[in-house]
Amino acid sequence: MKTALIATSIAMAVCATTPALAWEQETHRQIVLDAVNYMKNNPSTTNYNKLVAGVTRAGFTVDQFATALGQGAYDVDDFADTYICGASTGDCQLAPVWGAGASIVKYTSYWHFQNHTSGADVHGNPFGGYNYAKLGMAGDIDNMAAGWLYGDYLDDGAGGLKGWFGDSSKYNSYGVTEAHYRFGGVSSASQYADFETMPFQPIDNLGQYWWQQFLAQPTAQSLGFTLHTTDLLQPHHTWATSAHNHSSWEQWVRDNYASQHLNDPALVSAALADFTPLAPAAVDIRPLLTQGGSYSYANGGIVLSSTDQGDRTRVAQMMIPHSIAMVVVVLNRAAERLAN
Structure with a gap:
C-alpha cells in the first residue's frame, strides 16, 4: 500500500503541468x-541511507522522489482552498483582481x-497567523487589502455567512481548510466574518496537518x-506583512540564489546546529518550525x-541555508517513517 501511494504521488508530480512562475515557488522547489x-x-550525518532504502523499495530513485517533493512544496501556493466573499454581493473568489502585482496571488x-x-492568538496558538488587526508592521499592500476586502467574509459553505444580497458559496473554506489547520484550538465562523479582523491559522499548523497526512499514508506529495x-x-x-519590499525581496532571492551561493x-x-x-518517532513538528520562524x-x-x-x-546567506537545514531535519524524521 505504501509503495502504491508513493508511486502515485511521484507520478503526479513528474507529469504535472508547471503553473505560472512565482519566485516563491521556484525557491521552494530549489x-x-x-x-x-x-x-x-x-550520509554519515543524515538519514540519507534510510531515505534511499524507503524510496527504492517503492521503485523510484532518490532524484525522482526529490523532484516530487520539490513539486509538492511548489504547489502549495496554488491551492484552491480559500475563498473570500463580498460583504455586499456575497460573491466568493479565490483571489483579488489586483493581487497579481501585489504578492497576493x-x-x-x-x-x-x-x-x-504579536503574542498568542484567539485560537490558542503560541504565535498567530496573518491578522490585519494584529499586524505590527502593516504596510501599503496590507492596508490596500484591508480596504478592498473591508467586511468581506471567509466562505463557510451554503447557509452560513452571507452578503447583503445573498451568498454564492463555492468552497467551505472555514469548514475544510480552517478546520484542517485548527488542531483543537478555538474557532468559530464569526471570527472570519470580516477580513480586517480574520485570525488566519499560522503556517506551522498547515505544515503539521500535511505532516500528519504523511505519517498516516506516506506520499511524496x-x-x-x-x-x-x-x-x-x-x-x-x-x-507578518505583504508589504515592505516583500515581493521584490523574494524576487531578488530567486534571481541571486545561484550567483550568491545561497545553498x-x-x-x-x-x-543545522x-x-x-x-x-x-516525533509526531509534532511545530516546535521545529517555530525555531525557524524565531x-x-x-x-x-x-x-x-x-x-x-x-x-x-x-540575510539571504542566513535564511536559505537555514531553510535547507530545516528541510533536512524534517527529511531525517521522514526517512524513519519510510523505513517502516
Whole structure:
C-alpha cells in the first residue's frame, strides 16, 4: 500500500503541468532539491541511507522522489482552498483582481504566516497567523487589502455567512481548510466574518496537518506540502506583512540564489546546529518550525526596510541555508517513517 501511494504521488508530480512562475515557488522547489542533495553528500550525518532504502523499495530513485517533493512544496501556493466573499454581493473568489502585482496571488497565501510581532492568538496558538488587526508592521499592500476586502467574509459553505444580497458559496473554506489547520484550538465562523479582523491559522499548523497526512499514508506529495513551511525563514512571513519590499525581496532571492551561493553546504552544516533534531518517532513538528520562524524574525528584519545588495546578501546567506537545514531535519524524521 505504501509503495502504491508513493508511486502515485511521484507520478503526479513528474507529469504535472508547471503553473505560472512565482519566485516563491521556484525557491521552494530549489530548497528541497538542495536539502536532498545535502543529505546525499553527507550520509554519515543524515538519514540519507534510510531515505534511499524507503524510496527504492517503492521503485523510484532518490532524484525522482526529490523532484516530487520539490513539486509538492511548489504547489502549495496554488491551492484552491480559500475563498473570500463580498460583504455586499456575497460573491466568493479565490483571489483579488489586483493581487497579481501585489504578492497576493491567491487568498490561500494568508495561511502562510506566523506573526512574531504579536503574542498568542484567539485560537490558542503560541504565535498567530496573518491578522490585519494584529499586524505590527502593516504596510501599503496590507492596508490596500484591508480596504478592498473591508467586511468581506471567509466562505463557510451554503447557509452560513452571507452578503447583503445573498451568498454564492463555492468552497467551505472555514469548514475544510480552517478546520484542517485548527488542531483543537478555538474557532468559530464569526471570527472570519470580516477580513480586517480574520485570525488566519499560522503556517506551522498547515505544515503539521500535511505532516500528519504523511505519517498516516506516506506520499511524496504530502511531504512536499509539509516542506512549504520554509516560508518561516522568509522574514516577511514572521514579521507578518505583504508589504515592505516583500515581493521584490523574494524576487531578488530567486534571481541571486545561484550567483550568491545561497545553498553553500558549509552554511547549511552550520545552520543545522541551530535546530533541535526531531526524535525518530516525533509526531509534532511545530516546535521545529517555530525555531525557524524565531530565527528569521530575529535575524532578517532588515530586508523589510533595506534593498541594499549587501544587506540582502547577508540575510539571504542566513535564511536559505537555514531553510535547507530545516528541510533536512524534517527529511531525517521522514526517512524513519519510510523505513517502516
